Amino acid sequence: MPDPLFSLSGAFGTGPNRELELRAQLAQDPADIAAARELADLLAQQGRAAEAIDLLERALDRCPDDQKARATLAALLLHSGNFERALKQFKQLRPPLRTSFETQTSEAGALGMLGRHAEQVEIYRKLLRQHPNDPRLWERLGNALKYLGRTAEAVRAFQRSVKIDASYGEGWWALANVKTFRFGADDVTAMRKALAGTAHPLHTAQLNYALGKALEDQGEFEESFRHYAEGNRIKATEFSPEQMTTARLTDYVDSAIATFDAALLSRASRTGDDGNHPIFVVGLQRSGSTLVEQILASHSSIEGLAEPDAMLHVWTDLESAAAKSGKTVWKTIGDLTPAGLDAIAAEYLQRIAPFRKERCPFFVDKRPANWMYVGLIRLVLPNAKIVDARRHPMASGFSNFKQCYAGNAFPFSYNLSSIGRYYAEYVRLMRHFDALQPGAIHHVLNEELIEDPEGQIRRLLDYVGVPFEPACLEFHRTKRAVTTASAEQVRTPLNRQGVDQWRNFDPWLGELRDALGPTLSDWDEIPR
Template identity: 30%
Template sequence: MTIKTQRLLARAKKIAKKGDTEEAQKLYTIVLEEYPQNQEAKNGLLALKQGQGQLDPPKAKIQSVVALFSNGQIEEALSAVEVLIKDFPNDPLLFNISGACYQAIGQLNEAVKSFEKAVTIKPDYAESHYNLGVTLQQLGQLDTAVKCYEKALAIKHDYPKAHNNLGNIFLNLRQLDAALDHFEWAVAFKPDYAEAHNNLGIVLVELGQDDVAIKSYEKSIAIKPDYPLPHNNLGIAFQKLGQMDAAVESYKKAVAIKPDYATAQFNLSAMKKYTANDPQISIMQSLLSRSDLNLSDRIHLCFALAKVNEDLGEQDELFEFLHEGNRLRKKELNYSIDNDQEINLFFKKLFSSTPFVIEKSSYETSTIRPVFIVGMPRSGTTLVEQIIASHHEVYGAGELYNLANSISPILEGHLNQNTNTLLEKELLTIRQQYLDALSRFNVSEKVITDKMPLNFRYIGFILSAFPEAKIVHLKRDARAICWSIYKHYFNATENGWAYNLEDLAGFYGLYTDLMDFWHNLFPDKIYDMCYEDLTTNQEEETRKLLEYCELDWDENCLNFHTSKRAVKTASALQVRQKMYQGSSEVWKKHEVYLQPLIKALSSY
């Protein structure tokens, strides 16, 4: 116990004797917030409660309130508990119930106040800390929610729901190791926790452990067969692994259980070639007509029905659904291109002088050699990674967020402080964190590919922090890229520019401008590869690619489509097929509808 804590306890006792019970209670609470198991503070609070002559509320009345709540009579339960609070103003259970009532009727700020009152009265009240975390999570206050869950777990580590919710927050924040840890605790404490097994599967997929993820999904289904989410996620895992028939069956099971499961309907639509009499079409049309449909479901159904009409050759309907789906997705993400314009300018300021490259003497040589495959989405990055990853010395890691996660806090610091000079220690931090992340794949191959396309924004950081890295930049017809982007729904939220033709052309301009900047700053360090050349001269272009990557020839690279490695991107279906030509001409079929985009891209 610290000196500060001893002083707080002594002061609490002193003022309690003088009759200032409210101030004494606050001091004991401060101690318990930092040391939840401090017995002296607990005893002090108990003495104050007894001194005030407070009795517990009658059990029968509490049971009556709980019964009202359980029966869905929330307003009645709230009125009843508020009456009890007037008679028992220091009972934490009543405030916990009050918070649950406010939460149920959507008055989240009032719920927060009630839960905060409960934990003020009883700082070691794990359930109220948890409930406060849930409410703050619903309000989008994730940092504070995390602290509440952590307090609940500090009091009661055997709390599966708190572990599961923390895991979900860390998963959304791309802190995958932390998410994995909490999901594993959740299922360890509660082996029949179907939702946590499903969530564990999601994070395992993100970590590239697809086979283990499938087992987690199957456990979830075994526990709760009518739970649609793991069926859908199992379909995604099978699709990544190229097991397309199994993926279709999983998606079908998901929509059979829950026909209004729009995400599963969308995933299934990507796997099918539609005919006019397909019964799924009328189901999706009926769902879309519902007035109670949430925004995310409406977006998924619009993109799915756009795919239907593309298959049926109905151009007007295709673009009607496509424009609407894109419009809604941009609204959902609240995107403005201004932010991307500012970031581009800042990158140029940050690297405006002669680039700083860390000296070999400053870091230990790594046995891992990263290959970054960059460019616009839908430019062929998945295909090129599939080719390189078919080499016996290469592991294809897919689209990794690790580089962005390492750079973002450093970038934010410079933006906040308005400084334009990178420090060596910052580059060394980026290097170490990224290489540590690659080492956790625990694979025998020493060459590892990262095909996050938007890493083109970070080329300055890459070549400064990883002098030994290879960068392969995919180039493709601008109209082909932008058409392919516009008709796709991306799960990633950083692609907000993709959902409006004007934004799309504007972002393409930012991309080409920044790539010109990097080429000028780092001459001969970036390998440009033309997608169209690759599809027409496969072997010649593959040989040049491997030579740049300092890899010996491997015949497997020509037979990339036979690889069993997992592919998570929208191109998962295409890279399971032999190389084909002509995909860069598909946009021409829709030329009449794409005139604003074509005109905007005319200079590229």
């Protein structure tokens, strides 16, 4: 995620009385920009970002020169996923705000979320001329270069970050996250020394993940697993017990199955917008979704986007609307009129528009967690294609356990049991839609794709509705930004290297195996 610009909490008083006072003040004097800023801050603290954004936009119409209000608006837009609109606000700031470190790093973060990594690189290089000994800037420059496929330059940037600060766990993990990179003996020694000397929880976790990767590459599997497990233990402390459990996910899947029944889905008979053809690639993280996206994006009629969160924001907006009306989101969905369905589809297409650059007939929205919104997708975007990228649950499950995700993403992934239960719930929901609408979802099993690439790619393209093109077989030659942990892997030809890696750790994966239950034996039972 992008860097924060300014804190939006704790600056002013809170509570309903203060909100009423500020609204009364603005009713009396709509041009009181200080009151508008304070009220926007208060709304943001309450999770009412959309109201805060609307308030500040109206205030800036009256007082366009207020730089504090514009900076706050940029921050709100950034954290609400409105990256294009945030960039427009950044560009209207004046020095010193426009040229501040915080503004420039936030702008670079927004550009990265839109897949504009070359512009990101320019900003980071400019900042590094002013701050050459900032390890964070070197690490972020490295990530932008990695996404552009400039792996050797990325590695040098990551190495520079840990040379400046050997305890900077983010830099070591960034190196480990270059899946084709191999640590040397000196690196392992330096990481062990740094681990013994740092007390920073996140850096400690990241150093453990990086050491786990280094020791795995050396064949020291038992010690490697201990470091992976310790990294996960530390990361798990960032989340509440409620966030770590999958009990709520089970309830969610139960509700989704009950809501999206045959009667409701039969209403998805609208023709939709023939000028927009989304292809959603869903599944569990680390299951080959980036590979599927890269194959599709190698076709002349298909554009691959940066990993957008447009559908997540659509769902969040739907939940907010439901809460305001005093209904559950499931009741709200069931009550949607044709006009309501069209409005949600329009919101999605509006949110996805800033990510589209090539304007191909088709585009790929590759966000694995969108499997949770398959029912909504089928309802509001009936022409959309949905591709389920699936991999052996032990392989994808352990691959998640080895991954230190940025920020607060995927809390389920820091515990083997919760990974297993998450996988089982995902498969359960996919099977519901397979039963109701056979053929609506196309499944790509990673192992079958590796064994029979041309056959599986032809089936995939037939499902999408485009003719076969040889470039899809040569996907590793396609030049485009790739923003996931698989960035280097999809730039190499298909191979079996990662298929059975999890077996080296089989003695320590009992919790994952037990949590999967019957799904372990029937995960690959899909419509043929």
